[in-house]
Amino acid sequence: LxxxxxxxxxxxxxxxxxxxxxxxxxxxxxxxxxxxxxxxxxxxxxxxxxxxxxxxxxxxxxxxxxxxxxxxxxxxxxxxxxxxxxxxxxxxxxxxxxxxxSLAEIAIDIAELETIVDDILTAMRFEVASSEFPLKRAVLPPAEIADAAASRLRARHPSRPFVTNVARDLPAIHVDRVLFRRVIDNLLENAHKYSPDGRAPLSLEVACDAKRVVFEVRDKGIGILTDDLPKVFTAFFRGDKSRSRETGGVGLGLTLAKRIVEAHGGTIEITSKPGEGTNVRVAVPAVD
Ligand SMILES: Nc1ncnc2c1ncn2[C@@H]1O[C@H](COP(=O)(O)OP(=O)(O)OP(=O)(O)O)[C@@H](O)[C@H]1O
Ligand SMILES: [Mg+2]
The missing domain is CATH 1.10.287.130 (Signal transduction histidine kinase, dimerisation/phosphotransfer (DHp) domain)
Incomplete structure (x- = not known):
């Protein structure tokens, strides 16, 4: 037994x-x-x-x-x-x-494809070089980045209500001009893309907070599901609604934004409510 x-x-x-x-x-x-x-x-x-x-x-x-x-x-x-x-x-x-x-439209399409190819290549370079990614840093006034990104958004989407609010006397930041602008461009493009109602306003605010310069992009668009929030920085992740392919994109914008911001010693945070809108905060150290 x-x-x-x-x-x-x-x-x-x-x-x-x-x-x-x-x-x-x-x-x-x-x-x-x-x-x-x-x-x-x-x-x-x-x-x-x-x-x-x-x-x-x-x-x-x-x-x-x-x-x-x-x-x-x-x-x-x-x-x-x-x-x-x-x-x-x-x-x-x-x-x-x-x-x-139709050539003009084709030219716009090709410019968009070029951005996508650029994003994929930059992401791969980051993958290979990880934290050693070579930044071409310069000391710049934050307003220069904000103004450039704002004019680009206005040129691309002239009918979108858009306000900028850049604090005066901001300290300079030490950033790679091309890459850092790409971050703000990506955030503004998301804000536009995920606000299907063309009258919904977007905003870009730049302020100083405890020796850091903070860029804040807000929209009143579709928002992000709470379950999706932790995943939006993952390469190629796209929310359900975006995956339905009404909007273009490959799901690299935020992945790149995070890598670029972190390579500059900064942080990126998103808060969002489905149906209410999204708020993205990028903070980078100010130059003393
Ligand atoms: N402002 C926003 N409002 C609502 N959802 C957003 C917003 N920004 C990002 N998302 C969600 O996060 C996902 C990932 O964003 P990300 O910018 O990385 O990729 P994408 O916009 O889909 O494509 P890409 O930026 O490569 O063209 C998006 O597909 C979307 O679901
Ligand atoms: Mg995007």
Whole structure:
């Protein structure tokens, strides 16, 4: 009897979990990426199960990310390619006037594609160089960055209500002009893109707070779901509504913004309420 009980205990405690582990590993190997062992044990077998599950989580995330990037880039390419195709057809049919008319739109599409390619390349350079990313820093007045970003937004979206409020006598900041402007451009572009009601106002405020210069971009757009908030800085993450592809984008803007800001010794924070709007604060050290 004792032997039978002993055998049962061994089966329950050792054989079953190991069987579960090997079934999980087999399922993962067969491409069933949602398989997990979910062993709730605090011994070595439990530890092994936990590691396998963790690895599966990571692989699943990576694959999803890669698929999303491909889908997003393909989506971004479609509009300009269609336009170019139409223009070529028109030119082929001898209607060079109509073909020429679409050139301006094609140029805008291509400029947007260039920004995306730039973002992807910069993100990859950051990935490779991590914290050693070479910044071409200069001592600049924050107003210069704010004014440049504001004029760009006004030029791109002339009918959008937009106010800037730049405090006077701000201390200078020591930043890479091109990269830092890219941060503010990305934030303003998001504020515009995720405010589908064209009358919803955006704002850019620049102020000084405890030896830091703070750039704050606000919108009254769709906002971000509380569950999504921690994910928005993850490369290629796009919220559900953005993923429905009414808006263009590949999900790199905030990832890059965070890396650039942190490379400058600064911080970036987002607060948002679905249906009410979003507020992004970028703070960088002021020059003494
Ligand atoms: N101001 C905002 N309001 C609402 N949602 C936002 C806002 N900014 C970002 N998001 C959400 O966070 C996601 C990630 O933003 P991010 O700027 O990184 O990528 P993207 O705008 O989708 O694409 P990209 O910036 O690469 O063109 C967006 O897809 C969107 O769901
Ligand atoms: Mg964006």
């Amino acid at each position: 004792i032997m039978v009980i002993g055998a049962l205990i061994t089966a329950r405690w050792i054989v079953q979990p190991i069987d579960r582990l090997s079934r999980t590993a087999r399922a993962l190997g067969a491409g069933e990426l949602s398989a997990r062992s979910r062993l709730a044990r605090s011994d070595e077998i439990g530890e092994l199960g936990y590691r396998i599950d963790e690895m599966a989580d990571r692989i699943e995330r990576l694959l999803v990310t890669e698929k999303e990037l491909l889908a997003n880039v393909a989506h971004e390419l479609r509009t300009p390619l269609t336009r170019i195709g139409v223009a070529l057809d028109l030119a082929g049919e001898g209607d060079s006037e109509a073909a020429r008319a």
